[in-house]
Amino acid sequence: MKKDGEKRINLKFTIAYDGTGFAGFQRQAAGERTVQGVLEEAFYKLTGEYPRLIAAGRTDTGVHAYGQVINVVTGSRIPVDRWLAALNSKLPRDVVAWQVEQVPLEFHARYHAKSKVYQYRVLRRPWPDVLRRNYCLHCPDELALEPMRKAASYLVGRKDFAAFAAAGSPVKSTVRNLMRLEITEKDDELIFILEADGFLYKMARNIVGTLLLAGRGKMTPEEIRLVLEEKNRAACGPPALPHGLCLVKVDYPPVDVSNKD
Amino acid sequence: MKKDGEKRINLKFTIAYDGTGFAGFQRQAAGERTVQGVLEEAFYKLTGEYPRLIAAGRTDTGVHAYGQVINVVTGSRIPVDRWLAALNSKLPRDVVAWQVEQVPLEFHARYHAKSKVYQYRVLRRPWPDVLRRNYCLHCPDELALEPMRKAASYLVGRKDFAAFAAAGSPVKSTVRNLMRLEITEKDDELIFILEADGFLYKMARNIVGTLLLAGRGKMTPEEIRLVLEEKNRAACGPPALPHGLCLVKVDYPPVDVSNKD
Numbered sequence: 032m033k034k035d036g037e038k039r040i041n042l043k044f045t046i047a048y049d050g051t052g053f054a055g056f057q058r059q060a061a062g063e064r065t066v067q068g069v070l071e072e073a074f075y076k077l078t079g080e081y082p083r084l085i086a087a088g089r090t091d092t093g094v095h096a097y098g099q100v101i102n103v104v105t106g107s108r109i110p111v112d113r114w115l116a117a118l119n120s121k122l123p124r125d126v127v128a129w130q131v132e133q134v135p136l137e138f139h140a141r142y143h144a145k146s147k148v149y150q151y152r153v154l155r156r157p158w159p160d161v162l163r164r165n166y167c168l169h170c171p172d173e174l175a176l177e178p179m180r181k182a183a184s185y186l187v188g189r190k191d192f193a194a195f196a197a198a199g200s201p202v203k204s205t206v207r208n209l210m211r212l213e214i215t216e217k218d219d220e221l222i223f224i225l226e227a228d229g230f231l232y233k234m235a236r237n238i239v240g241t242l243l244l245a246g247r248g249k250m251t252p253e254e255i256r257l258v259l260e261e262k263n264r265a266a267c268g269p270p271a272l273p274h275g276l277c278l279v280k281v282d283y284p285p286v287d288v289s290n291k292d
Numbered sequence: 293m294k295k296d297g298e299k300r301i302n303l304k305f306t307i308a309y310d311g312t313g314f315a316g317f318q319r320q321a322a323g324e325r326t327v328q329g330v331l332e333e334a335f336y337k338l339t340g341e342y343p344r345l346i347a348a349g350r351t352d353t354g355v356h357a358y359g360q361v362i363n364v365v366t367g368s369r370i371p372v373d374r375w376l377a378a379l380n381s382k383l384p385r386d387v388v389a390w391q392v393e394q395v396p397l398e399f400h401a402r403y404h405a406k407s408k409v410y411q412y413r414v415l416r417r418p419w420p421d422v423l424r425r426n427y428c429l430h431c432p433d434e435l436a437l438e439p440m441r442k443a444a445s446y447l448v449g450r451k452d453f454a455a456f457a458a459a460g461s462p463v464k465s466t467v468r469n470l471m472r473l474e475i476t477e478k479d480d481e482l483i484f485i486l487e488a489d490g491f492l493y494k495m496a497r498n499i500v501g502t503l504l505l506a507g508r509g510k511m512t513p514e515e516i517r518l519v520l521e522e523k524n525r526a527a528c529g530p531p532a533l534p535h536g537l538c539l540v541k542v543d544y545p546p547v548d549v550s551n552k553d
Contacts, residue, residue, distance in 0.1 A: 048422055049425070124420075124422070126422065127419050129418070158376065158388050159388050161309055161356075161385070161388050162310055164385050164386070
């Protein structure tokens with residue numbers, strides 16, 4: 032119920048979470064602990080409002096986020112610069128809000144996202160590292176960089192990624208612009224950086240899983256190119272496990288905040 | 293019961309664990325999950341022996357280890373080079389054995405340790421990082437490096453660390469040789485490195501907790517020097533929380549393995 036004269040504002044938050052203890056971002060039917068559920072509960076405690084929370088990306092079970100973006104329209108009178116402390120005081124230790132700004136009422140965290148950056152971490156050591164067990168895929172076997180990079184080069188650009196989309200996700204088009212697919216080495220980790228204007232369901236994990244086959248010599252870069260061109264979902268590698276994946280950043284076009292209320 | 297002709301060997305393992313889910317290293321009376329308990333159970337499953345497991349350091353609840361060293365005398369016929377795979381197959385995901393070697397029967401992981409290196413991680417950011425929440429102390433406030441380093445310089449050397457030992461731990465002497473106490477910056481972390489020939493109970497955390505007071509301007513380096521000299525336990529800072537601490541490395545003198553059986 033909107034009160035007469037109540038001023039409503041749209042708040043954009045940048046959120047980090049450890050996906051290990053969550054059944055994904057999106058609120059589930061019953062009993063499952065989700066990031067959305069935890070955030071909405073915190074908002075309710077602060078404002079008494081049941082918020083309509085919109086997120087840039089709905090990450091899967093076990094997938095982490097450093098730069099997830101959400102927006103919420105609220106009538107709360109909490110000043111913008113107090114929101115982080117207020118919200119974090121109501122959040123569990125595995126979710127943190129670390130940035131907030133007021134945005135125009137029409138701003139929509141999902142529709143207006145220009146690009147998303149995911150990172151996938153692979154740990155290359157003979158034995159797992161207990162402190163990173165929930166954040167890196169452990170690969171004790173040898174991974175050849177060159178074939179992975181060659182295969183990656185075939186995937187970059189505006190392409191039809193039907194072969195890399197999990198079945199059962201109805202979307203109008205499976206064409207996406209993969210602007211960046213880099214593989215870098217950092218200490219004992221191999222880090223995959225994927226940036227696209229949008230990701231199909233499990234697309235990031237399917238791409239990494241397929242590139243890992245190239246790294247292990249089980250698929251050639253040319254075979255991976257054919258998978259893409261022939262939209263051959265059956266020949267695509269298995270999705271890499273979720274716990275190596277992290278939504279790092281969501282980019283938006285510059286917004287006009289001159290008339291933000 | 294030792295069988296006739298049974299050959300017993302002494303195995304030295306290097307172990308890493310995430311202390312978050314453990315009530316410390318040492319086996320407790322009942323019901324508590326401990327690293328020692330989990331390791332002994334794994335040994336029992338593999339060998340049918342109830343091992344007498346000796347560890348270099350008995351870390352507290354919440355404290356991690358990357359390079360904890362244990363030794364076990366066993367009559368098992370598992371070849372040395374198969375032990376890591378065998379042991380890890382019986383260990384939970386938060387403990388991993390990553391190095392093994394056969395050592396002389398008289399080798400004792402605690403008595404023979406020459407020095408131990410602990411690391412304490414402090415995260416300097418306005419908001420906590422969810423992925424490091426169990427591994428770094430979060431310090432959103434400003435920490436001045438110079439006073440911390442100055443105070444640290446007073447603590448290095450062979451000194452009586454009575455002021456930095458928790459009460460109630462009976463030891464013959466409170467003199468220890470603190471060979472190294474460095475504070476380095478790595479990205480958004482401040483890392484304290486402490487190396488000594490031995491650590492009194494909570495000594496590492498008490499030292500870090502006291503240095504943090506210097507970093508926050510709540511104690512001067514000279515005051516900290518007085519705490520040490522006057523063995524004034526009451527004036528020592530509170531112990532830094534356990535989750536930032538990690539036993540990184542245990543060093544031993546070179547051993548003579550020429551007659552290891």
